[in-house]
């Protein structure tokens with residue numbers, strides 16, 4: 446890929462939506478990285494290294510420097526009294542608007558800045574959006590509005606003496622300064638502003654890179670992480686507690702069958718069971734474990750792990766009951782509780798019935814419901830589990846299909862909860878049903894398509910009389 450500053454190789458058009466927990470996620474969002482650090486810490490060097498390793502991706506580099514206010518004639522006369530290291534030196538409104546446009550897939554005109562004349566020059570060619578947007582600058586982690594745009598925040602942490610000596614060299618060679626100017630500016634503005642604004646912004650970084658471009662290990666790890674994130678669904682980039690099983694053609698094939706309106710009950714059950722088993726196995730992988738050593742028949746010692754034993758399942762009646770067999774098959778003798786939640790209208794939910802293990806507070810709980818739609822029922826179920834003393838971090842919600850609306854609702858309200866799902870669907874329709882979805886899961890699994898409402902009514906009445 447050609448080296449780009451404020452540019453990108455190819456035009457790449459994506460949906461107009463921005464990532465926000467309330468808006469439905471578009472199909473593909475660029476991954477935004479912020480790279481901050483003191484002057485001459487090696488930010489540009491680190492960005493160039495990341496870009497060269499991501500040569501097969503469309504990467505756009507945006508410099509915060511491009512958004513410096515141009516100095517007026519009056520200010521130019523007293524340039525030695527101007528603080529270029531203060532947040533007010535930047536036109537952050539324009540920076541935000543350019544970043545929003547790039548994030549939503551629109552090309553933008555980013556100004557170029559000339560350090561010799563302290564003026565910005567309108568860039569003639571538009572910058573196209575990319576798969577990855579890197580925003581680099583001394584103060585990019587200082588303003589919360591700018592930080593909120595980022596999926597990954599990096600701080601390049603290089604020793605102050607090293608930075609000063611590099612700055613003297615760079616500014617005298619490239620930026621038309623003399624040593625006297627550089628030292629005066631450094632003492633008067635650069636260092637005090639570093640201490641007041643830049644250094645304190647380090648606490649917002651996800652990754653701190655000591656020694657900047659010399660730190661190959663850090664750069665490799667960052668690139669690896671970006672590659673992983675680029676393959677992920679947008680919602681997995683936003684929330685760290687949603688786990689989407691990696692798609693394979695087998696999984697896609699099973700989804701094709703269970704989603705097909707013409708699939709007969711027998712096949713629906715067979716393929717739904719296979720998918721449920723995969724989700725359950727994946728969910729089990731999120732349990733804590735302890736190291737265990739055993740002796741094999743050869744007399745050798747094998748160091749392995751011991752499964753977590755304090756578990757239980759809780760199925761949301763009726764569809765969640767379809768997942769019980771898979772859980773029992775994986776965890777012999779596991780206790781399984783039940784919850785029945787009645788849907789009153791689109792957003793109303795009433796808890797009708799609950800039967801939970803008495804000691805549920807001391808167990809890790811697998812909450813079972815094959816479809817996560819609006820999330821109202823799941824919120825009700827999780828709230829019940831929390832009221833019984835189950836720690837939020839001990840609840841793993843297993844489902845086959847999740848709608849973005851349900852994911853936003855749960856992940857925002859319960860950040861410690863884990864959700865394991867096999868596919869994330871596009872949206873909900875006006876009846877709050879998942880689309881494309883697979884229709885009424887319980888009816889298709891239990892073969893109650895025609896008698897569903899009668900069964901549910903009598904079943905609900907029966908359970909009410911039991912409780």
Ligand SMILES: Nc1ncnc2c1ncn2[C@@H]1O[C@H](COP(=O)(O)OP(=O)(O)O)[C@@H](O)[C@H]1O
Nearest residue numbers: 483484485486487488489490491611615658659
């Ligand atoms: N690891 C390094 N070793 C030696 N010189 C470096 C190193 N990293 C950066 N430099 C030099 O230091 C100066 C500032 O680096 P740069 O990456 O532009 O910093 P920043 O973007 O943080 O101001 C440049 O002249 C660059 O070539």
Ligand SMILES: Nc1ccn([C@@H]2O[C@H](COP(=O)(O)O)[C@@H](O)[C@H]2O)c(=O)n1
Nearest residue numbers: 483484485513529530560563582583635
């Ligand atoms: N006209 C200007 C504008 C900025 N500076 C200095 O540049 C530094 C930021 O750029 P880095 O590449 O070092 O991150 C900043 O510390 C300003 O002091 C300038 O000297 N003249």
Ligand SMILES: [Mg+2]
Nearest residue numbers: 488489490581
């Ligand atoms: Mg730079």
